[in-house]
Amino acid sequence: MTTSSVDQQIRSRLGDAGVRYTTGRQRVTSALVASDGPRSAAELQTQLGSAIPLSSLYRSLAVMASAGVLAPHHGSQGVTRYELAEWLSGHHHHLVCIDCGSVDDIELPDALEATLHELVDTVADEGHFVALGHALEVEGRCKACK
Numbered sequence: 001m002t003t004s005s006v007d008q009q010i011r012s013r014l015g016d017a018g019v020r021y022t023t024g025r026q027r028v029t030s031a032l033v034a035s036d037g038p039r040s041a042a043e044l045q046t047q048l049g050s051a052i053p054l055s056s057l058y059r060s061l062a063v064m065a066s067a068g069v070l071a072p073h074h075g076s077q078g079v080t081r082y083e084l085a086e087w088l089s090g091h092h093h094h095l096v097c098i099d100c101g102s103v104d105d106i107e108l109p110d111a112l113e114a115t116l117h118e119l120v121d122t123v124a125d126e127g128h129f130v131a132l133g134h135a136l137e138v139e140g141r142c143k144a145c146k
Ligand SMILES: [Zn+2]
Pocket: 097, 098, 099, 100, 101, 102, 141, 142, 143, 144, 145
């Protein structure tokens, strides 16, 4: 995933939604491409330096999420973090730390992902449900907290 190809796809999607792809929003994209998991507005501000006011970061994140280029992740401690939508970043899962709240992306090898699909289908069948997707959240303690 390169910033320039993601940039182009985001620019075109935002254009379709009638949303301007401002310099601030482009910086949000680069920061998220460089991140290994969802980031909150405050975390992004730290990453970007204080050049972008927090209020404008909140607004950019909300606008980009409603245009479908970012996906919100609602943390257990009431913090909303954002990441690139899966059509941009690829399918992955999350490791969520119950102490510090950090969220890390994890991609499974194909064989493991296939096993997970089977498991999800079995669970769905049990509930007379048709599975269209899934997201695995593993809760525990991160390297820094354990
Ligand atoms: Zn932690």
